[in-house]
Amino acid sequence: MVEKAIVKHHRLVAGALSAAVLSACSTPDPRDPAPGNAMPTGYLDVPRDGETVGRLVEISGWAADDANGVRVRIYVDHRFVAATDLTIARPDVSAAFPQYARDGDRHGWRVEVDLGPGEGPHVITAQAVDDDGAVRDLQTIGVKVIARDPD
DSSP states (O other): OHHHHHHHHHHHHHHHHHHHHHHHHHSOOTTSOOTTOOOOEEEEEESOTTOEEOSEEEEEEEEEOSSSOEEEEEEETTEEEEEEEOOEEOHHHHHHOGGGOOGGGEEEEEEEEEOOSSOEEEEEEEEEEETTSOEEEEEEEEEEEOSSOOO
């Protein structure tokens, strides 16, 4: 009899905890993207994965989204270092993704980043964020820094 009461108590507690967890998970947070918002898409064109680069490196690519505004964030070795807007005309992107075509075909982005004085490997991640809060890592690549700029 005592065992049945203990089992029943544990089931009730487990059920209440499950309901509380589900409720907490479904509670909207103002930092969450709008429901139905699609994640941005895009690509990191330069540098290429595995490329040897100098200390100052140009990082560029493209992004597209169903929202009006997209910002690209750059991380080096998992630390934020720069952000840029879409400022370069990329009609090739508008042609490939006509649903994202905008005036001026501005899907391209470019930023120059200082990877620091030391030589060695670094990881670069480009991340797109739209005005409605959706985020996508576009690509993560590895580069090797040499002390002088490569020829």
